[in-house]
Each structure stands twice: as structure tokens, then as C-alpha cells.
Amino acid sequence: GLDDIIVGPICDPEAVAAMMAAGVGARIEIGIGNRVAMPRIGISKDPLRLEGVVRVLGDGEYTISGPTYTGMRCFMGRAAVLDTGRARVLVTELPHEPWDLAVFTSVGLDPCACRYLILKSRMYCRPVFEPIARAVVECASRGVTSSDYELFRFEKLARPIYPLQDDILWRPEAVRL
Template identity: 30%
Template sequence: VVVSDGGDATTGGAPGDSTFVLSNLLGKNLGGEVLLNIVDPWAVEAAWSASINDVVELELGGKLDPFSKPVRVSGRVLWRGDARYIAMGDVGKGLSVNLGRAVVLAVDDLRILISELPGNPFEPDQYRCVGLEPMRAKAVFVKSITGFKANYEPFAKKIIHADTTGATTHRLKSLNYVKAPRPLYPLDEEFSWKPLVKN
């Protein structure tokens, strides 16, 4: 199952450090390996000196995303290094992708890819370059609204668009617009409108 975390879509301008999904999965019996990623250079720095199989405690995510707060996690370091790859899928083929330094943390069934940079959420190689295989996972979360489909549909049993909070949520009325001119559709639905025609 591939799940779109559309509220935190990094290619749409979200920071990638929302903890909405993470906080809802922690402590649950997931019944298999679940992959998710969080962009958090501060957490990478905090875990960088750890060795493989060390257990680390981190304040993860929620540092840039105004809709979530950091979540304290304790997990085992599975991988750490520079995360880079060449995109091989239909979207962005041949693109050199750099996630910066990255750490993979195992928290029960969760496999959390923590990276300094957002990279390209369309690609399964985002996980493969750090030793995780999306095709073997029970579920894979992607910080993308639609672009991921071309690369994940060939092997996904199901694709789910999760109703997640964040800067790129589809629920536009949940966002606090402070500079938007009003009235503005779809924020305001009841107003009269005439096209402005200039001669």
C-alpha cells in the first residue's frame, strides 16, 4: 500500500517535517514494515555520531511545519550516510537527487528515513538508496500528491490519499490566509463576480 501524505508534499512547498503521520503511527501494531520519511537536518545532526544498531532518542520533525510539533522517538539506527541516487523512474528520469546526510531509524515496525534535504518524493529510489525496499514494505508513505503515481503504481497493491494536515493540504479552508485578497474562491463561495475586461 502506498499512502500519499499530501499535506506535507515537499514538491508543493511544504517543509517535509510534518509529524502528523508519525504521531498517528507510533505505538500501533502495524503488522509489517512501514516506510516514511521526514526532512529534519537537526535530527540528522543529533544522530550522526551514532553507530549502526545504536539506540538514539530524537526530537523528530515539527520544527518548520506550523501544523505539527516535534515528536520524541527512541529507535535503532539501521543506516547512516550520504543519501544520493539517480532517478530511474518515469518522473525525473536521469535526475541526480541529493537528500544530504541521512539516517534510517527503526521504531518498532516503522522505518523512518530522516534526511537533511527533501529530495524527490516521486521515486522508490528515495528509500532504496538508504537500504529500504518499498516493494517489501507493508506500507510506504510519500510526501507527494500525484507525482509519485507513475513510479509506484506498477507495484502498489493500493494507493491511498491520506487527509493529512500541512501547508499543501487539499482542505484550503483549514489554512490561515493572511494576505489573500477577499473574496477568493474557494475560500469564499457566496459572492458575485464579474470578469474584468480592459479595452
């Protein structure tokens, strides 16, 4: 039941190419994301099927205004925005962290003006986006950057090791520097 959502950035060069070929204003049905299988952690998904209108096509370049990396020039690869009616989804050719509002404003999206902002980020978004948020809801996803260590088979580690083993108590005084 959510609406007025901005989502991104989602890396999917195939989806960007399809939106570029369709052009601004085209209504398309497209699969987005989930194109990289991760068999070592048992993940293989199909792209999310979305229908919408291609609203923006861009070069994916912007300059960070701050508070971190201020002045740095960034390149997300070509970028496209799909408007599903309830959400505007920013899709990029290259993987990219949302380091700045300009990730979105560079393609005509204003994260300060939407009701919900869904970021694909682990932590780099915090200095920029937490100050404009009324609340933050963290979601754990399955993937190679997950904080759920049970997803991974650690086979070549000397044991015991904290926090991979539940029965191990970490004691700072035991650390030798």
C-alpha cells in the same frame, strides 16, 4: 497495529545529525519532524518521539530510474534510517519528494517488500509508487501545502473567487483568456 512499515522521507537535519553522531547500530530515543512552526496558519507541534536502532547512514545521493525525471541525479542531504521495530523511518537533511524507488533503495530499504509505505508527498510519487501499491490512502495534513483552503487567511484577493468561497459557482464560459 500496523507493522513492516517504511516511512519517509522526513526532513529533519537535527535528527539526522543525532543519528550520525550515534552511529549505525546505536539504540536511541529521538524526536523527528515538526520542527518548523507555522504560526500564520496556527500550527506548532512537538517532534514525534521515537525509540529505535540506527540502521543506515548515507550521503542521500541517488539517480532516478524513472518513469519521470529518468537519469536525474538527486541529493537529499545526508540520510539516516531509524528502525523502531514496526517501522523503518527515512530521515533526510533536505526536504525531498519521493520521485523514485531509489529514495529508499539508496539507503537499503525496499518499498516493494514492505506491507505499508507511508510517503510524505503531495503527488509526485504517483507515477512510481501507485503501480506497486495494492491501495492508496490519501491523508490530509495541516501545513503550508494543504488542500484545505480554510487553513489559510487569504487577505489580498479580489472577491468573489472560486474555490475559496463556498457560495461561488465556477463557470468555464466566464473565463476570459
